Each structure stands twice: as structure tokens, then as C-alpha cells.
Amino acid sequence: MADEKYELRLYVAGKTTKSVTALQNLKKYCEEHLKDQYVIEVIDLLVQPQLAEGDQIFAIPTLVRKVPEPIRKIIGDLSNEEKVLVGLNIRPA
Amino acid sequence: MSKAKKQELHNFPTLPKTPTGIMGLDEITGGGLPKGRPTLVCGDAGCGKTLMSLEFIIRGAMEFDEPGVFMAFEEKAEELAMNVASLGFDLNKLQEEKKIKLDHVHIDRSEIEETGEYDLDGLFIRLNYAIDSIGAKRVVLDTLENLFSGLTNQTLLRAELRRLFHWLKEKGVTAIITGERGEGKLTRQGLEEYVSDCVILLDHRVINQISTRRLRIVKYRGSLHGTNEYPFLIDEDGISVLPVTSLRLEKPVSSERVTSGIPSLDKMLDGRGFFKGSSILVSGTAGTGKTSIAAYFASETCKQGKKCIYFAFEESPQQIIRNMHSIGVDLQQYVDNGLLKFFASRPTLYGLEMHLVAMYKMIKRFEPESVILDPITNLITVGSVSEVKSMLIRLIDFLQEEQVTVMFTALTLNTIISDQTDEGVSSLVDAWLLVRDIEYNGERNRGMYIMKSRGMKHSNQVREFVITDKGLDLVDVYLGPDGVLTGSAREAQILQEQTGEVLRDYALTRKDREILRKRKVLEAKISSLQTEFESVEEELNKISQEEQLIKNVTDKTRTEITQRRGEKG
Numbered sequence: 001m002a003d004e005k006y007e008l009r010l011y012v013a014g015k016t017t018k019s020v021t022a023l024q025n026l027k028k029y030c031e032e033h034l035k036d037q038y039v040i041e042v043i044d045l046l047v048q049p050q051l052a053e054g055d056q057i058f059a060i061p062t063l064v065r066k067v068p069e070p071i072r073k074i075i076g077d078l079s080n081e082e083k084v085l086v087g088l089n090i091r092p093a
Numbered sequence: 094m095s096k097a098k099k100q101e102l103h104n105f106p107t108l109p110k111t112p113t114g115i116m117g118l119d120e121i122t123g124g125g126l127p128k129g130r131p132t133l134v135c136g137d138a139g140c141g142k143t144l145m146s147l148e149f150i151i152r153g154a155m156e157f158d159e160p161g162v163f164m165a166f167e168e169k170a171e172e173l174a175m176n177v178a179s180l181g182f183d184l185n186k187l188q189e190e191k192k193i194k195l196d197h198v199h200i201d202r203s204e205i206e207e208t209g210e211y212d213l214d215g216l217f218i219r220l221n222y223a224i225d226s227i228g229a230k231r232v233v234l235d236t237l238e239n240l241f242s243g244l245t246n247q248t249l250l251r252a253e254l255r256r257l258f259h260w261l262k263e264k265g266v267t268a269i270i271t272g273e274r275g276e277g278k279l280t281r282q283g284l285e286e287y288v289s290d291c292v293i294l295l296d297h298r299v300i301n302q303i304s305t306r307r308l309r310i311v312k313y314r315g316s317l318h319g320t321n322e323y324p325f326l327i328d329e330d331g332i333s334v335l336p337v338t339s340l341r342l343e344k345p346v347s348s349e350r351v352t353s354g355i356p357s358l359d360k361m362l363d364g365r366g367f368f369k370g371s372s373i374l375v376s377g378t379a380g381t382g383k384t385s386i387a388a389y390f391a392s393e394t395c396k397q398g399k400k401c402i403y404f405a406f407e408e409s410p411q412q413i414i415r416n417m418h419s420i421g422v423d424l425q426q427y428v429d430n431g432l433l434k435f436f437a438s439r440p441t442l443y444g445l446e447m448h449l450v451a452m453y454k455m456i457k458r459f460e461p462e463s464v465i466l467d468p469i470t471n472l473i474t475v476g477s478v479s480e481v482k483s484m485l486i487r488l489i490d491f492l493q494e495e496q497v498t499v500m501f502t503a504l505t506l507n508t509i510i511s512d513q514t515d516e517g518v519s520s521l522v523d524a525w526l527l528v529r530d531i532e533y534n535g536e537r538n539r540g541m542y543i544m545k546s547r548g549m550k551h552s553n554q555v556r557e558f559v560i561t562d563k564g565l566d567l568v569d570v571y572l573g574p575d576g577v578l579t580g581s582a583r584e585a586q587i588l589q590e591q592t593g594e595v596l597r598d599y600a601l602t603r604k605d606r607e608i609l610r611k612r613k614v615l616e617a618k619i620s621s622l623q624t625e626f627e628s629v630e631e632e633l634n635k636i637s638q639e640e641q642l643i644k645n646v647t648d649k650t651r652t653e654i655t656q657r658r659g660e661k662g
Binding site for chain 1: 196198199200204205206207208209210211212213214215216218219221222226240244
């Protein structure tokens with residue numbers, strides 16, 4: 001598990017406050033807990049709307065943990081660190 | 094400004110509508126759903142919400158060239174395609190042709206964690222993308238309420254939903270939103286608060302073990318619409334809604350006449366039979382020959398090369414054909430050449446609505462000139478009197494529109510003929526023939542009379558209705574000093590009269606001969622008198638001649654004597 005990288009994808013729609021907050025929060029948590037073990041991909045649905053269907057996105061912002069499996073989703077601006085870490089399975093619940 | 098005003102004036106009279114293409118629904122809504130606005134379709138589980146909305150999309154794409162987006166929150170695209178494949182729609186092909194786009198929104202609470210603020214822009218973007226990619230005019234969201242079970246922030250959801258409906262209107266798409274029915278409310282989540290233009294409620298009830306689906310338009314802002322509950326059906330052709338009655342009574346009428354197949358019956362009906370496109374009720378007690386009359390009518394229709402459908406609810410086609418053979422009606426030949434179609438079903442096979450739809454379809458497909466329902470009284474086993482009546486009203490309505498002549502037979506259970514009868518259809522029908530038993534002198538005979546026949550002069554006489562192996566006939570009943578006589582009493586009376594006539598004839602000839610004889614005697618007397626007179630006359634003549642002779646001779650002798658005296662003297 002240690003050698004597996006976290007592939008994270010953050011879906012946003014333009015540069016809204018929520019999106020910006022979410023990205024900032026995510027970067028902060030990852031630096032703290034997953035240093036050098038993660039990749040973050042930011043997808044702006046206003047630019048690439050066709051990608052929304054593939055990951056079953058309906059809320060914005062949505063964070064999707066692609067790897068490791070299983071896929072997990074966290075919606076919202078990720079302001080609650082505890083929930084995000086549990087949700088990403090970084091810290092056991 | 095004047096242009097804007099003009100536009101407004103132009104738009105004012107009618108609300109623009111989008112036809113659904115669903116049989117019957119467009120008639121009730123007066124043209125379809127409000128164009129460019131969301132419509133709420135709600136109802137219990139399994140009432141046909143998804144199918145109705147899917148059909149709206151499919152028909153839009155296939156019949157009206159309006160592409161549509163179907164956003165499913167419950168079922169996957171493949172499942173939906175499979176479900177409608179049984180109705181003969183190929184969703185995959187339509188998707189490939191870019192006429193329909195299916196989008197399955199999967200919301201699983203266990204996969205989702207909520208933290209902090211969010212909105213449903215993802216859904217908006219997805220929907221927007223789907224709409225723009227095929228240029229959709231129609232949108233279905235089925236069932237939006239699943240969002241509520243997937244997400245916890247209800248206040249946010251409500252705000253977003255309000256925004257969504259607003260957005261849909263702005264987008265100018267005609268949308269259907271489905272919602273599960275809630276306790277005391279139309280939908281569990283109160284979606285009706287957001288959709289204010291048109292709300293359709295679907296319902297699925299089981300009464301007496303027979304299920305009926307119903308549809309009601311709860312509201313339709315800015316449009317005239319039928320307010321009743323309309324039964325609808327889901328069968329191999331999709332959904333069909335049947336208007337209980339059409340909103341108006343505007344039907345074409347014909348003054349063309351059709352013969353009943355029984356010449357003496359036609360004679361009672363102004364000499365020309367029924368009106369084309371009218372409805373005829375034949376009622377009577379058991380065994381009075383209702384089916385025979387119906388079979389005659391069917392056979393007559395076919396004889397003229399026209400088509401007829403016989404709906405039998407009691408006997409099988411073979412039974413009817415065999416039985417009618419015994420009175421000289423050969424229906425088999427018409428079945429063979431395709432003019433006559435039998436459609437036999439047990440009334441309990443399915444609900445009244447199904448019967449009605451089955452008939453609708455048969456009639457639409459076969460386009461008969463006349464239709465027979467034998468007997469309508471059996472339908473009562475599957476519905477209440479009022480239901481049967483409402484069904485028959487609709488059937489008559491439909492048949493009149495199609496200009497199909499229909500003959501119903503009805504069994505009256507009591508022998509006392511009451512004027513209210515027969516599932517209350519007597520007021521609906523145009524002509525009502527009544528066949529009744531006349532029991533007299535140890536035998537049963539059939540009497541027939543016409544209770545009513547709209548729009549024509551008809552006989553008020555009771556006729557005796559005779560069934561022989563040669564066929565049906567109506568005979569004038571005998572009106573004697575003892576009242577109306579039928580059957581053998583009538584025959585006896587006729588015989589008696591015939592005897593009387595012979596006797597009278599005989600008496601007459603005897604009197605004639607006597608007169609002749611009297612005349613002969615008289616004539617003989619006259620001639621003898623004449624002869625007598627002649628002889629008297631001759632006698633008289635003889636005397637006068639003698640006297641003349643004597644006179645002559647005397648004169649002569651006197652002259653001679655005078656001459657002689659002169660010579661001497």
C-alpha cells in the first residue's frame with residue numbers, strides 16, 4: 001500500500017470560491033499526510049463537460065480517489081479535515 | 094416597443110404545446126405538455142412514470158424530430174433499453190443516431206462523503222452538455238428524488254432544485270420530472286412546489302382483483318384540460334390513454350341506412366333499417382333469439398361485401414357458427430373470406446379497460462362496417478354497472494366517430510320489462526329492440542317490438558318473432574276478440590277463420606244457384622204468358638178479319654143486287 005500512489009481527481013466548475021477552497025484544502029492535507037505519494041488532477045467541467053459522466057459527477061466540487069481502489073468520492077469544499085482523511089482512507093475511521 | 098406588444102398579442106391566445114405522441118394523452122391535454130416548461134409526473138411505484146416519460150422522449154425523437162435527453166437516477170441506460178425493447182423501441186439505435194441521449198446518474202451514499210459547501214453544478218453541466226450535444230428539445234429527469242436519499246444536505250438540495258427548474262425553463266426545453274408519490278402529498282419531497290405549470294398524477298388501483306391504471310391531470314396552468322381520471326394501459330404498443338368521454342359532442346352523423354338482414358324488421362324501421370353509425374341494443378330474456386338477430390345482422394353486413402367484427406363474451410366462435418347454421422345462416426363462409434372476424438374472450442380475462450382497448454385496436458386495425466357485442470351483460474362480472482356504462486359510453490363514442498354501426502345484445506334477468514335496463518345504456522343507444530317471451534296457452538312465443546328508434550318513423554306494433562330452420566321472420570300477431578294471439582293459438586285462429594270462410598263460400602254458392610233457378614222459373618213463366626198473349630191476339634185478329642171479309646162480301650153483294658134491280662127496272 002505504501003508504494004501505491006494516490007491518484008486524486010478534483011472536479012470543479014470554473015474558479016468559484018468553493019473550488020478554490022477545495023483545491024487549497026486538498027493540497028494542504030496531501031502535503032501533510034501523503035507527501036510524494038499523490039497526484040492531483042484538476043478537471044474544470046466548464047472546459048471539459050464530457051468528463052462529468054464518466055466519474056458520475058453531479059455535485060461540485062467533487063474529489064474522486066481513483067487509486068487505490070475502490071473509488072471514493074468526497075463532495076464539498078473539503079473544509080473538514082477529519083472527514084476528508086477518513087473518506088480517502090488515509091486515516092482509519 | 095410596438096413589435097414587442099405585437100409579439101405578446103400573437104402569443105396570447107394559446108399556450109404553445111409539445112405533443113407527447115402518447116395515444117390519448119394529447120387529446121386530454123389539448124395538444125400536449127407545455128412547451129419549454131417542466132411537467133411533473135408523479136405516482137406510486139410501478140404506476141408507469143418511467144415508461145411514460147421514456148415514451149415521451151422516444152416518440153419525440155421518432156415522430157416529431159425532437160431529440161431528447163433522458164437522465165435516469167434509478168435505472169442504468171442498458172436496463173432502460175432492455176425495458177423498452179419489449180415495446181418495440183430500439184434505444185441503442187436512437188442513441189447512435191444522436192436522437193436520444195441516456196445518462197445514468199449513479200448516486201451511492203456509501204461511496205460519498207460530504208464535507209463543506211457544494212452545489213449541483215456538476216449535474217447542470219452534465220445535463221447542459223447532454224442537451225447541447227444532440228440539440229435536445231425534450232428532457233426527462235427520472236427520478237430526481239433519488240438525490241434526496243443520496244445526499245444529506247436537504248436545504249441545499251431544495252435550493253438547487255429550484256435553481257434547476259428555473260434553469261430548465263431558461264434553457265427552453267420541455268421537461269418531465271418524475272416523482273414518487275408521498276403521504277398526503279403528490280410527491281415525497283414536495284416537488285410539486287417547484288413545478289407549477291403542469292402536474293400529472295398516475296395511479297394503479299386493484300378493485301375486485303382487477304387492476305386499472307389511471308391518469309389525472311392535477312393541474313395545467315393556462316390550458317383547458319380534461320379533469321377526469323382517465324384509465325390507461327401499457328401494452329405492446331406502449332401507453333394508451335383512453336378519454337372517458339370526449340370533451341365535446343361533435344360527431345359526424347350519417348343519414349345512410351343499413352339493413353338489419355331481416356326484411357320484416359326493416360319494414361318496422363321505416364322500411365329501410367338502421368342508420369349507419371348508430372348503436373342498436375337488442376335486449377331480452379334468456380333464449381329469445383338475441384344472438385340470432387345479431388348473427389343475421391353480421392351475415393347481412395358480410396353479404397354486402399363489408400367487414401364485421403363479432404365480439405363474443407359468452408360463446409366460442411365455433412359454437413356460434415354451428416348454432417347459426419341451424420337457422421340457415423352460414424357464417425363460416427364469411428370467416429373464410431376474411432369479412433367476418435370473431436373475437437371471443439371471457440369477460441374475466443382482463444379488466445374492462447383492457448377489453449375496451451382490445452376492441453379499440455381491433456376496430457382500428459380491421460376497420461369494420463359493423464361491430465357486434467354479444468352480450469354486454471356479461472361484462473358486469475368484471476365491473477360495476479357504472480363502470481360498464483362508462484366503458485360503453487366511450488365505446489359508442491369511438492364507434493360513432495368511426496361511423497361504425499354497433500349492435501349490443503343484453504340479457505334482461507327479470508321477465509318484467511322495466512324501462513331502466515341493460516347497464517343503463519338504453520339512453521345512449523339510438524335504437525332499442527326488445528324481444529320478450531309471451532307465455533300463453535301452455536307455450537312460449539317470442540314477441541318483438543321497437544322500444545325506440547331515434548330519428549325515424551317506426552312501427553309501434555308487437556310482432557311475433559319466429560325462428561325456423563329457414564331463418565328469422567316477423568309475423569303480425571293476431572288481434573282477435575280475445576286479445577293478442579301468438580304461436581299455435583294464432584295458427585288455430587287462422588285455421589278457424591279459414592274453415593269459416595269455406596263454409597261461408599259454400600253457403601254463398603247455394604244461394605246463387607237458387608237465385609238462378611228462380612230466375613229460370615220466372616223466365617219460363619214470362620214466356621208462357623207471352624205465348625198466351627200471342628194466341629189471344631191472333632184470335633182477336635182473326636175475328637176482326639172475318640168481320641172485315643163479311644163486310645166486304647156484303648158490300649159486294651149489295652152492289653150487285655142494286656145493279657141487277659136497275660137493269661130490270
